[in-house]
Amino acid sequence: MFLMAASFRLGGWLVVIGSLTPINVLRVIFPCSFAASGLGYAAAYFPEYVKATFAAGLIFNMLKEEPLIDGMTTSGKKPSIAGAxxxxxxxxxxxxxxxxxxxxxxxxxxxxxxxxxxxxxxxxxxxxxxxxxxxxxxxxxxxxxxxxxxxxxxxxxxxxxxxxxxxxxxxxxxxxxxxxxxxxxxxxxxxxxxxxxxxxxxxxxxxxxxxxxxxxxxxxxxxxxxxxxxxxxxxxxxxxxxxxxxxxxxxxxxxxxxxxxxxxxxxxxxxxxxxxxxxxxxxxxxxxxxxxxxxxxxxxxxxxxxxxxxxxxxxxx
The missing domain is CATH 3.40.50.300 (P-loop containing nucleotide triphosphate hydrolases)
Structure with missing residues (x-):
């Protein structure tokens, strides 16, 4: 509310001194108001976003790791196995x-x-x-x-x-x-x-x-x-x-x-x-x-x- 009041006061002053017309002031104030409101709602999810980004980084780093023992490799000996x-x-x-x-x-x-x-x-x-x-x-x-x-x-x-x-x-x-x-x-x-x-x-x-x-x-x-x-x-x-x-x-x-x-x-x-x-x-x-x-x-x-x-x-x- 304070920002809205400050915006209207600044806009009114600019109209009085002839820098802007009333319609131009409204064209700026309302989009800014909607953007600020959306940003406020989104801010509530910022902590979760940070956690998700961190977790995704760990997962991608894990996917980049190469196992010390590759179970799918075709190399290595293939001897007969009796069980000794x-x-x-x-x-x-x-x-x-x-x-x-x-x-x-x-x-x-x-x-x-x-x-x-x-x-x-x-x-x-x-x-x-x-x-x-x-x-x-x-x-x-x-x-x-x-x-x-x-x-x-x-x-x-x-x-x-x-x-x-x-x-x-x-x-x-x-x-x-x-x-x-x-x-x-x-x-x-x-x-x-x-x-x-x-x-x-x-x-x-x-x-x-x-x-x-x-x-x-x-x-x-x-x-x-x-x-x-x-x-x-x-x-x-x-x-x-x-x-x-x-x-x-x-x-x-x-x-x-x-x-x-x-x-x-x-x-x-x-x-x-x-x-x-x-x-x-x-x-x-x-x-x-x-x-x-x-x-x-x-x-x-x-x-x-x-x-x-x-x-x-x-x-x-």
Whole structure:
């Protein structure tokens, strides 16, 4: 209002002295008034504009970044993969898994168990030491070729709002697997019977994030997705830790079938799920403190034995 009053006063004075006509004064005052009003309304959004500009700058800078590991590159060796794994100077001493064996990693949260999974998938490279598969340093192997011989089942499976069939074959070339292969993978994952009892069978939509399914059902579909790829190396990252007892039993049976005939790396929280592992490794503060079979470690009464006693006491309470 003050600006309007000042504008009219100045305009009136200019009319009085003969510098402007009244119509010219109005032609200037009203457009300026409308412009000032619009600017005032827009000013309320200036803080958001600054935030958006800053955020957009971060996004564009991120898009300009080139990944240290290019998963789409065509370079690198493409050797045959049987599943022999060696981690040298990652967790002293050397950690070795032969083809077809099951290695279980246990220990407190944050000790570095899941890091092994990420290193094997080559999500990042170790700062020191070597990760090798069948004698080949993973830094020399084509990432896409390497990952095509692996399958991961994580604690929280990722499902999409598409049919169960499409969730199982997600990521595979269209038409590369038959319905019979899909059904066979589902049978081995202990989920085929449940799917066939649904009104739409394999065409049933899973819902966003698998909301139409229980935790155990989602996990078994994730196992079927892993099995249909027929991987040489199966990675299980706490695949049963978030399930109830009944679901855990069904999922564990499926995992036992899935691990047959292939190298299996298990990151486990529930120690009851890894008693049959070829080798159990106890990791603490980034180092291996104990290694052996379930029977050997129980007889040693060391760190693994202490973990089993702790879990037994917690279950009893």
């Amino acid at each position: 794994i060696v981690l040298k100077n990652i967790y002293p001493p050397i950690l070795q898994v032969n083809p077809g064996e099951t290695l279980a990693l246990v220990g407190p949260s944050g000790c570095g168990k899941s890091t092994v999974i990420s290193l094997l998938e080559r999500m990042y490279d170790p700062m020191e030491g070597v990760v090798a598969v069948d004698g080949n340093d993973l830094r020399e192997v084509n990432p896409s070729h390497l990952r095509s011989h692996m399958a991961l089942v994580s604690q929280e499976p990722i499902l999409f709002d598409i049919s169960i069939r499409d969730n199982i074959v997600y990521g595979l070339p269209s038409g590369s697997v038959s319905d019979e292969e899909i059904h066979d993978a589902a049978r081995r994952a202990n989920i085929h019977k449940f799917i066939t009892e649904l009104p739409d069978g394999y065409n049933t939509r899973a819902g966003e994030g698998g909301t139409q399914l229980s935790g155990g059902q989602k996990q078994r579909i994730a196992i079927a997705r892993a099995l249909i790829r027929n991987p040489n190396i199966l990675l299980l990252d706490e695949a049963t830790s978030a399930l109830d007892t009944e679901s855990e039993k069904l999922v564990q049976e499926a995992l036992d079938k899935a691990s047959e005939g292939r190298t299996c790396i298990i990151v486990a929280h529930r120690l009851s799920t890894i008693v049959n592992a070829s080798c159990i490794v106890v990791v603490k503060d980034g180092s291996i403190v104990e290694k052996g079979t379930h029977q050997e470690l129980m007889q040693a009464k060391g760190a693994y034995w202490a973990l089993t006693q702790k879990q037994s006491a917690a279950a009893a309470n």
